[in-house]
Amino acid sequence: DADVTQTPRNRITKTGKRIMLECSQTKGHDRMYWYRQDPGLGLRLIYYSFDVKDINKGEISDGYSVSRQAQAKFSLSLESAIPNQTALYFCATSDRDRLYGYTFGSGTRLTVV
């Protein structure tokens, strides 16, 4: 099994629908992140969490919310999806003591029609 698992891998949804992207990890890392990738823009940080009670906004948090249900689980929600949220979404984890040890999930390709 992958160290960082994202579900679903692909999703097509309609404008206005609520959708949740899920991320779970077996690395035992305390830090988890959600990134969005758009062509020509690289990966941009949406939200990050350093532990269950510590949630922080990234550079593009508008239109998104997150939930850290446990150390191993970090979910990203789009409350009312819009077409410009069509993108590739990545979950990542890291460990405070090994800062170069970022691990990425395989990504969720989301299309909002």
Added chain:
Amino acid sequence: AQKITQTQPGMFVQEKEAVTLDCTYDTSDQSYGLFWYKQPSSGEMIFLIYQGSYDEQNATEGRYSLNFQKARKSANLVISASQLGDSAMYFCAMTQLQGAQKLVFGQGTRLTINP
């Protein structure tokens, strides 16, 4: 704030040639880390190499080396003896090693290796 700039949207190289992908960064931090990731067409992010700001030696990992020039704030990736499988998107990224440690990415460079 940290910023990463990759000025080459696309690069075309002949197989077996060496290639250098450019990356410049901007930060006021003294303690930071620099990364390169590879993203093949399948989409996953593959870690290639890491350089800490206090590391005096340039990092190397097999065919990958990082040409770290701290005064110029550049962290170029050098791939020696390129292979067809090196065709992919490449991202430079950095993080603070203290405080809010978030990975910040550049826009990426699409590398195509021609046979």
